[in-house]
Amino acid sequence: MNSTPRQFDMFESQPEPVVQAPAPVIAVQKSKQKPETEEALAQQLEKTGNFRILRRLIPRPVISRAESKFDKLAVLIDTETTGLDHKSDQVIEVGVVAFTYNDDGAVGDVVGVFNGLQQPTIPIPAEITRITGITDEMVRGQVLDLKTLENMIEPADLVIAHNARFDRPFCEKLSPVFVPKAWACSVAEIQWAGLGFEGSKLGYLVGQAGLFHNGHRATDDCHALLEVLIRPAGAAKTIPFTELLLSSRKSRIRIYAENSPFDMKDHLKKRGYRWSDGSDGRPKAWWTEIDEAQYADELHYLRTEIYPWKDAEPLAIKLTAADRFKT
Template sequence: MAYNYNRFPLELIPEIIAHPEDYRIQSRVPYARFADEQVLPVIFRETPEPVQSLVFLEMVTTGGRRQDVILELVMVKCSCLLSTGEIVSVDRMYRGFEAPRYPIPAYITRTTGITVESINGMSFDYRTVDSMLRDDPIIVSTRGRTAREFFERRFSSFSGYRWVDSVHDIRWENLNDRLISGATLQMNCERLGFFFRYNSIREAVFSNLWLFSYIKGSIAELIAASSHVEYMVWAFTARFEVKEELKFNGYLWNGEQKCWCKRVFTEEEVKEEQEYLRGKCSSPEAIKIEVLDSRKKHG
């Protein structure tokens, strides 16, 4: 029997009653309705206290290659208290489309419903995007580095913002034992008993925002992640014969810079890597250290 998965199968209630152990009921993410209704802004609480602006961002692209482009962009702006992390308002949403210069892959159309015809002649509203970012918000996305690369390639003047990868930068398992760091947004919502339409990035944006409002301490972790510092160790002119050893020790070849690099997280690790590389590069000057904060590290 074929089911419409967008509605609850009422005809199965007798079977559910007879065998409840074989079924599980999930609720739609509460904020997902904001994707359907023109209800913004939503003010949860008026407050004179200082607030931090957040922009939750998701996108649909034609693929993951450098030459691919953004087809759909959704940005939702909200405000949270710096003192407690409480989200006090969901302020506005921008949803835009942009027609590509070449055909949209069939699998993208099957997943999203976006066709060349449906977005023909459309382009993103630069002024609206600019207004969403004018007060230097923290940008939050489930796609982290990839989203940032696509966004800054399309909007080159909007670089240098703080970005947080909500999948990998938040230690979800420390905040709730039912959640997993590195798990998809869909999986973590399901582990809490909620679902959203995963093929709608509008629902994904609001569901990500809801998860942060639902899990105590997650906004504080997000703000902390936005100021977290990492380090990139660059090894220029490393001897050819040590390349396998470098790979074994976690170094990656950077084709653009023509050198080896490794990301580390403490000053002590930086010192250890500098000492490790001294005999493998042509000179101490060939070892460079780049400090990465959230304005750089996902770029």
């Protein structure tokens, strides 16, 4: 075998190189069809059953009250505070969304929006900043425009808060304009579970309504609550605001089970009674609030299950929307 390497002869005849034909050019015509809208894409995904799309909440436009066709006025109000105790804690933000409605519970238009920050006399606790996003720097030098706020509240037929038992005392501490107003609570006076919701927290309601928003800022929460209140919900397509309005018109009875036996406290607590220590001027006793129509049944329960005597007459106070949710 000859192992001598073969030398390349540049004059030797070489095979012709293979020249490949260029790839054919294919003309691609641009589709004249308009791209699908974001909403159409969202609906397409939802139809598969594998996706649930949340839409960004867009606040409704504000018009003058004179342009609205409804004559009643409601205000949604939310307060952010330094803590939970209205006696010692302070308001750091107030948000209001005012809207019109009629006696049947139909909602008209947004006719006013208010937002204001206020610097407290103490540093904002870190937990409050974490929840609300409000920092000491944001409120430094800020003072609520109470005159503008009062001008919005004064003509209102109804003040609504998502947990009015919390917001009403803080608001009444801010200004006397809130004191005589009729209040409604969108937590306590709407049967959210019956409308298909898993909870009454605003975040749950907004999410299950198919929306998302910048939560825990006062005015943003008011816009979000309005959208939840006016969207049909449940099998019967109930308008939550209509249910809230009807509930707010009903009288309620607050019953104090004074002098009830100590060993009955667990029974009362299980039935929904809460303890009042008497520090706010109320009787020192277990108490509850019920619809006026339920009073006879509740009195029967107390006389037969709690008190050892059948002619017991526990203290009962009739409440209207002007009285409810006070301290």
